[in-house]
Structures are given as structure tokens and as C-alpha cells.
Amino acid sequence: xxxxxxxxxxxxxxxxxxxxxxxxxxxxxxxxxxxxxxxxxxxxxxxxxxxxxxxxxxxxxxxxxxxxxxxxxxxxxxxxxxxxxxxxxxxxxxxxxxxxxxxxxxxxxxxxxxxxxxxxxxxxxxxxxxxxxxxxxxxxxxxxxxxxxxxxxxxxxxxxxxxxxxxxxxxxxxxxxxxxxxxxxxxxxxxxxxxxxxxxxxxxxxxxxxxxxxxxxxxxxxxxxxxxxxxxxxxxxxxxxxxxxxxxxxxxxxxxxxxxxxxxxxxxxxxxxxxxxxxxxxxxxxxxxxxxxxxxxxxxxxxxxxxxxxxxxxxxxxxxx
Ligand SMILES: Nc1ncnc2c1ncn2[C@@H]1O[C@H](COP(=O)(O)OP(=O)(O)O)[C@@H](O)[C@H]1O
Ligand SMILES: N[C@@H](CCOP(=O)(O)O)C(=O)O
Numbered sequence: 001x002x003x004x005x006x007x008x009x010x011x012x013x014x015x016x017x018x019x020x021x022x023x024x025x026x027x028x029x030x031x032x033x034x035x036x037x038x039x040x041x042x043x044x045x046x047x048x049x050x051x052x053x054x055x056x057x058x059x060x061x062x063x064x065x066x067x068x069x070x071x072x073x074x075x076x077x078x079x080x081x082x083x084x085x086x087x088x089x090x091x092x093x094x095x096x097x098x099x100x101x102x103x104x105x106x107x108x109x110x111x112x113x114x115x116x117x118x119x120x121x122x123x124x125x126x127x128x129x130x131x132x133x134x135x136x137x138x139x140x141x142x143x144x145x146x147x148x149x150x151x152x153x154x155x156x157x158x159x160x161x162x163x164x165x166x167x168x169x170x171x172x173x174x175x176x177x178x179x180x181x182x183x184x185x186x187x188x189x190x191x192x193x194x195x196x197x198x199x200x201x202x203x204x205x206x207x208x209x210x211x212x213x214x215x216x217x218x219x220x221x222x223x224x225x226x227x228x229x230x231x232x233x234x235x236x237x238x239x240x241x242x243x244x245x246x247x248x249x250x251x252x253x254x255x256x257x258x259x260x261x262x263x264x265x266x267x268x269x270x271x272x273x274x275x276x277x278x279x280x281x282x283x284x285x286x287x288x289x290x291x292x293x294x295x296x297x298x299x300x301x302x303x304x305x306x307x308x309x310x311x312x313x314x315x316x317x318x319x320x321x
Contacts, residue, residue: 003029005037005052007095012041012050015094018085019101021045032197034283034296035213037097040104047104048083052097057213059098064139065212066090066100068132068189075131077124078208080105107200107207115246118231120206121199122250125191125227128209129220129255132189141192141216143275145181149174151278158285163299166281170274173305177271182264185219192216192223195230221261224251225268228317229276229304237303245318252319262314262321269317270308277301 006029013024022044030038030049037052053062066082070090073081080102082090091100110117143151152170159166191198192214200207224247232243251257280298287295315321 002031002033002035003037003039004054005095005097007039007052011095012039015050015092015099016041016043018087018092019083020086021048021083021101033211034294035211041101048101049080049104050094050099050101052094052099053213054097057098058142061139062091062098062100064137065215067137068135068215069102069212071135072128072131077128077131078105078206079212080208080210105200105208105210107202109197109199110201111196113196113231113243115240115242116204117201117206118243119246119250120201120204121194121227121231122224122247122252123254124199124206124209125194125223126251126254128191129188129223135189139216141190141218143192143214143279144218145177145271148177148271148274148278151282155278155282155285159281162281162284163302166299166302169302169305170277173270173274173309176309177267177274180267181271182219182260182267185221185261185264186258187217188220190216190218190220190223192218192226194223194227219261219264219268220255221257221264222268222272224248224257225265225272226276228265228269229272229301232317233300233304233307237300237307239307239316241316241318243318248317248319262319265314265317265319266308266311269311270305273301273304273308277305 012027016024025042027039027041030040035056036054039050041048041050069079070082072079083101084090093099198211199209227247231247232240234240277298280296284295284298
């Protein structure tokens with residue numbers, strides 16, 4: 001459960017008094033997510049998600065995240081819309097944390113996505129990339145190549161306890177990524193964490209994206225590499241070619257990939273796998289025992305890193321070439 005900071009009813013009522021959202025009826029902490037504290041808030045006018053921003057979220061980045069959701073929603077992307085206070089602002093403070101409310105998005109996230117859902121994500125991701133063009137604010141990706149080694153240094157001493165192969169393989173991956181990381185790919189606003197728990201569906205149709213708190217400017221195709229990792233592997237860590245094909249074909253049909261982007265997929269996917277292994281390892285080590293947070297397994301991403309390292313042709317991802 002991710003409620004790091006609890007709130008009292010009195011604090012919430014005082015916070016809500018600045019908004020035109022009616023009277024508070026009920027609220028509860030949300031037992032999902034790992035980054036921030038989230039609450040479902042029912043008022044006489046509807047339901048909203050209240051987020052208190054925690055550890056990894058930099059307060060200075062919040063105008064980017066909230067502004068991006070607003071910008072994308074205005075351009076037809078289904079995502080939460082920040083709720084404005086009477087003074088026009090969207091960012092406030094609650095229980096000593098920066099806090100904001102967004103609209104509630106209908107749908108559920110899929111524990112076992114099928115190829116049809118991967119296709120929906122591919123199409124939706126490409127639409128989001130196109131809709132993000134022209135967004136006025138920028139944010140550097142704070143979890144990209146330059147950030148990985150410092151993160152690794154903080155937790156590498158605990159790697160052996162998880163798997164003796166983790167340390168040598170991560171060191172080798174870092175060296176290769178530092179030597180081969182592609183530059184000059186088309187850039188734009190990316191979500192950067194489009195995992196199944198951040199994509200909602202109604203039936204088999206995508207109903208929206210949530211959790212824009214890693215969004216940033218980076219190579220658009222890196223977002224696709226994140227999705228390949230998050231959507232196209234099975235629980236036994238095997239790559240599902242049908243899912244890969246569905247994801248990539250749907251993306252390509254909406255925003256055609258350039259030859260350079262296609263050629264970069266294996267190295268970007270390897271980097272994406274390393275990025276999630278590193279944050280998971282860091283959390284594995286740093287999250288105190290007994291915290292109400294479900295820790296995610298870093299080793300899932302060691303297996304994915306191995307897969308991407310061994311790729312000889314993008315046809316192995318399901319791309320027709
Ligand atoms: N706008 C929204 N509409 C409906 N549910 C939401 C919304 N935002 C968050 N949630 C719920 O809260 C959970 C955690 O949100 P998320 O943004 O992923 O948290 P975190 O940033 O802490 O990982 C989601 O899995 C979902 O159940
Ligand atoms: N998607 C990341 C962790 C971030 O969690 P989220 O709930 O904010 O998506 C992972 O799986 O490691």
C-alpha cells in the first residue's frame with residue numbers, strides 16, 4: 001500500500017475548502033502504487049484522486065506533470081485532469097507535502113494483458129507522443145544513462161545477496177550502454193513508466209493513462225522500449241513475440257518509426273530494463289522492513305536485460321524488416 005503520509009479529515013476538509021468540488025462525503029487511502037500517497041476522495045459532486053507527492057518527486061517538477069496532463073487531456077488523450085482551485089492554481093499543500101487533486105478515470109488495469117491490449121497501448125502511446133508536440137514546458141529525464149551509475153553505486157553492495165550474477169552483469173551492461181547509447185533520435189514528451197498498472201481499460205478498449213510522475217523529454221522510442229519491457233514478457237520472463245508484434249505494429253501504424261529508431265530498439269530496451277532493475281534494487285534495499293509498500297522484484301529486469309543483450313535483429317521483437 002502506498003500511503004506514506006496519512007491525513008486527517010479536518011486537514012482534508014480545510015484543503016478542499018479552496019476548491020469548488022462540493023462537500024466531502026468520504027475518503028480512503030489507495031492500496032496501489034509505490035511512489036506517492038494517493039487517496040480516493042468522494043464529494044457531493046463526484047470522485048477525485050488526491051495525491052501527496054513523496055520522496056522521488058521534485059516539487060519543482062510538479063508544474064510540468066500537472067501542466068502535461070492538462071495539455072494532453074485538451075488534445076484528446078484520456079488522462080486525469082488536474083482540478084483547479086478557486087484561485088486558479090492546481091498545486092497545494094497538505095500534511096506538509098505538495099498535493100494536488102485530479103479527476104477520477106474509469107477503468108481497471110490488467111493483470112494479464114493480451115496481444116489485443118498491447119496493440120491498444122501501442123496505438124495510445126503513439127497518439128500521446130503526437131499530442132505532446134508543442135507542450136511548452138520541458139523536463140530532463142532524471143533516470144537516464146547519466147543517472148544509472150550513481151544509482152547503482154548506492155545499492156550495488158546488496159546485489160550479491162539477491163543473485164551473484166546481478167553485479168557482474170549490471171557492470172557489463174552499464175559499460176555497454178555508456179559506449180553505445182544512441183543520441184539524435186526524435187525527442188518529445190514521454191510517459192517513461194507506462195506499465196500495465198498505469199493504463200486503464202474498459203473491456204478490451206484503452207480508457208486512459210495515469211501516473212505521469214516520471215514524464216519527461218527524451219527519445220520517443222525509449223517510451224516504446226519501456227513498454228516492450230513492461231507489456232511483452234510473461235511471468236516466466238519469456239518474451240511473447242505476438243505481444244511484441246501487436247505493440248510495435250500498432251505504434252508504427254500511428255507514428256511511423258524511422259530506421260534509426262528501429263535500429264536503436266535493442267539498446268534502448270536494454271537501458272530501460274536496467275533503469276527499472278536499478279530503481280527496484282534501490283527500493284528493495286532502502287525501503288524499511290514493515291513499510292506498507294509492495295516491493296517489486298529487481299531480478300525480473302535482470303532477465304529482460306539478458307534478453308535484449310542477445311537480440312541480433314529487431315525481427316526478434318516482432319518487427320517486420
Ligand atoms: N486519475 C485516477 N483515476 C482513477 N484511479 C487512479 C487515478 N490515479 C491513480 N489512481 C489509482 O491509484 C493507484 C496508484 O496511482 P499511481 O499514480 O500509479 O501511484 P504512484 O505514483 O504512487 O505509483 C492506481 O493504481 C489507481 O488505482
Ligand atoms: N513501474 C515501476 C515502478 C513505479 O511504480 P508505479 O506504480 O508508479 O508505476 C516498476 O515496475 O518498477
